[in-house]
Amino acid sequence: MENREIPYKIYLSEKELPDSWYNVRADMKVKPAPLLNPGTHRPMTAQELSQVFCEDLVAQELDNETRYIRIPGEIRDFYKMYRPSPLVRAYCLEKKLGTPAKIYYKFEGNNTSGSHKLNSAIAQAYYAKKQGLKGVTTETGAGQWGTALSMACAYLGLDCKVFMVKCSYEQKPFRREVMRTYGASVTPSPSETTEIGRRILQEHPGTTGSLGCAISEAVEVATHTDGYRYVLGSVLNQVLLHQSVIGLEAKKAMDLYGVKPDIIIGCAGGGSNLGGLISPFMGEKLRGEQDYRFIAVEPASCPSLTRGKFAYDFCDTGMVTPLQKMYTLGSSFIPSANHAGGLRYHGMSSIVSQLYHDGYMEAVSVEQTSVFAAAEEFARVEGILPAPESSHAIRVAIDEALKCRETGEEKTILFGLTGTGYFDMVAYEKYNNGEMSDHIPTDAELAAGFAGIPRFEGNEF
């Protein structure tokens, strides 16, 4: 099979677009722990969750059993605007590295949001529309998720209110403008428009914000405005479910050519891209059908898997969300301002956390100067200018390919290229000018992230 000539880019046809998402929880022996009510420390009920999230999404969030969930036709039609996305054989990078490894990447950046985020944005907007809502609220950091949601809402005619982390709002006026072009309202967070925003501004004057703050504000607006619900771009089970379309397509494309990856690599912020990419492969591993090595790559400056605690924590800084069991740096943790790009969330998807905890995957952390070096090397031979987030995966893919050059092993490496870096040129400029540095948090800085997190039975940190 492997003899069949593999093109630079494998495009599935639109008919081969998956008709169902794959729910990896169905194959997990140990399920991710349930969300807890922060007052009672008891599992959140569907009814409680429906105050915040759309009903169909609550059902997906709580469903640990159904292996395949049908993708509605309207969502599939939207997917056809930019999917199936290409699986690229990195011939040029392999040649440049002089490696016997075979490198593939699933490229999710060929859409205006510039990332994989659109896969879940359209799904969440669709269910909001179906429920008859007027609009949705959300947060955005680097801006990819906010852009994706704006696009989905514009397409469906829903209102979209985005709270954008203040430092990104200021550093990325163009991202803000793209969202406005798609009709969204964009507010820098923390803002004076919410109670929680005012409180955070009072307690931390001059703060540049964090995803955790922006989530608090978006949740407040959603729960206090008639006909609105909150939507989240990562971390949640439902988001990983939607993102499984990445892995399903990647696997189908590889199967067409009889290729099996030895190593699968994804960058990890909240875990949505990583979880989506690995899902169907992980399913095979969980069912004992096939073995793969999975590597989650996170920034050394925000190392939730490699240096965080596996415990119940809030998803937000304002401590208004349910508690989620995950690898976390503590919801009070705010990464160093010198950290460029996304992947700055304090926690990690429960699914990814549980799989990591149970030994099904590895995690490594990398420093940003080495990430931008990999990004530049990649861009110059593969053409695509990668997002800083995606470049974490590139770094480790290159490292693994270089190991193969040493050992002579012809490993097959698959990584997720989640997006493009067109809106990240401030960070690239810093790197090009030799002004970028690394920041590895001290143990004391990490400990501070847990201030105020509740301790209770089963929350051993």
Added chain:
Amino acid sequence: MENREIPYKIYLSEKELPDSWYNVRADMKVKPAPLLNPGTHRPMTAQELSQVFCEDLVAQELDNETRYIRIPGEIRDFYKMYRPSPLVRAYCLEKKLGTPAKIYYKFEGNNTSGSHKLNSAIAQAYYAKKQGLKGVTTETGAGQWGTALSMACAYLGLDCKVFMVKCSYEQKPFRREVMRTYGASVTPSPSETTEIGRRILQEHPGTTGSLGCAISEAVEVATHTDGYRYVLGSVLNQVLLHQSVIGLEAKKAMDLYGVKPDIIIGCAGGGSNLGGLISPFMGEKLRGEQDYRFIAVEPASCPSLTRGKFAYDFCDTGMVTPLQKMYTLGSSFIPSANHAGGLRYHGMSSIVSQLYHDGYMEAVSVEQTSVFAAAEEFARVEGILPAPESSHAIRVAIDEALKCRETGEEKTILFGLTGTGYFDMVAYEKYNNGEMSDHIPTDAELAAGFAGIPRFEGNEF
């Protein structure tokens, strides 16, 4: 044939990538007029042109006879990084407009240069490398061509010196940074680094520059630096030859589904995208095999086809290049600073000019506020955020589709979506804030563009 279900995106396989460019000049009864030596007013010889351009490119420039010119394997390999590009059926736009028209667009923005420019950049860089040169110089306005050339040079290991129109350099620091990431040096033009730049700065202190100025500087550096040649991103015959890959792919994709376009629309700055898109269709029309309507769309603020003169003129402001017969506003014309985006070149490809002059195509001019309105309408339903340049074609495609809604005609419309607008958010912001206005040059402003252009026999303006 038309009954076969047409997907949202038609992707040819890499094997279907054209193996030759199509040279429309071979089928033109009246060939484009030759370049003239500005001193003698006699046709430039290959030897004279080789002082400025690479030898193989000079041969392509002068070749009015060879219908198909083979694409070297190395260029085809590079093309495979981002080609074949998708031909998209604009189902969502059709639905939004409520038109019986069938709208297709050839999308050339799925690469880091964000435009079709890469098609010629890699070809020109390849021939420079083949000739053993050290590097190339060029100009860039909006920055797409400079980015494309930087990418091609990084891939081949050539040095790349870009003169960037000063107002773009300042308004688009991110474009500049992308070029630097690909290893290019970028100088704002006019600059103090060249004799012509110093002269222009002295004569026009505070000028924000123009493509014509930047060309003068790039040519000066190329002709005064050992091992360098100048390359140009549009206008020239060789560039239209390379860009024919757009039309060849579009035609092959349509032929696969038995679709014939009634109207083919392209935005027109220097004419490279338009010329490339229409070439193979125009060939059929020139040979009397099939009729098509072709529409060139240009900005009302820089209307070379609709209000210019068909005459010999310089390609640059400094009047150092050969004379080219074309529709021109005069090489001293500088479009209003209020004009956003590209398509600000004073002249037009000789091929396009001749075809227009001979009645094979139409031209219309549109105002920029209506262009951005079309861009936004398109983005919200088709997902892609278009470049302002490309949006000129969108405007007219929408207008034609709306006419079909009136008449009930089921016309098939094909337009070129040359690129994405990710680096044009300053212009979008202006539009979103309601601060954009239009500028239609007065007759006196247009007349000023011809100051100093030589008059001689056969140059009747």
